[in-house]
Every structure is written in structure tokens, then in C-alpha cells.
Amino acid sequence: MSNYPCKNLEKRRKELINILTTFEFYKNGDKSLYELPLPDLEHEYESFQANLHPHIGVGSIHWV
Template sequence: MGNLLRKAVEQRRQRLIDKLIAFNVYKKADKHLFELSLTELENEYRRFIQTCHPHTNLGLIKWHNKYDRSGI
């Protein structure tokens, strides 16, 4: 169980690092992205999206399916 959690955390960290690199973010202050914890990466990604997203004041636009797929 511990290895599964560790693997999930590392995968999440790597996805966030990849997303930040795609936006040309390589460091936070004096630290490289791979030196940051998962929480620090999540906060940095959230901060970056909020400052750069075109709908900053509205938050992210999310579409919800009003129909339950099991009822179709």
C-alpha cells in the first residue's frame, strides 16, 4: 500500500512538473521544480493558472453533464 501511494504521489508530481515546464516555468525562487514537494508544486501550478487563465475572475469553466450516463 505504501509503495502504491508513493508511486501515485511521484506520478502527480511529474505531471505537475511537465505542465509547468510546458508553460516555461523551470524554477520557483532558487529551487528547481524537482526539488519541490507535491504541495508546493500544486500551489505553484494553481497560482500560475490563476494569474494566466483568461477567466481569472470567474475561475475555471467546467462543463457538467446534466444527464446521468447510466440513465441513457
């Protein structure tokens, strides 16, 4: 049972790598995605999502 959290973390890491590579995002600076730890991958994914989402930031739809 002690491997259960590790398996979930590795599964999440692989999911994030698959999502980012689907959108042709392969490197963070000089490091490959496969070299990054999970927290860095989470950060890259969140940044990527923020750039893709049409309702975030300047130029988004604002109701007055």
C-alpha cells in the same frame, strides 16, 4: 500495496513538473522544480493557472 500511494504522489509530481516546464516555468525562487515537494508544486500550478485563466480576477468578463 503499500507503495501504491507513493507511486501516485510521484506520478502527480512528475505531471505538474511536465506541465510547468511546458510553459517554460523552471524555478521557484532559487530552487528548481525538481527540488520542490508536491504541496509546493501544487501551489505553483494553481498560481500559474489563476494567471492564465481569462475569467479570473480584475478585467474578467462580468455579467450585470
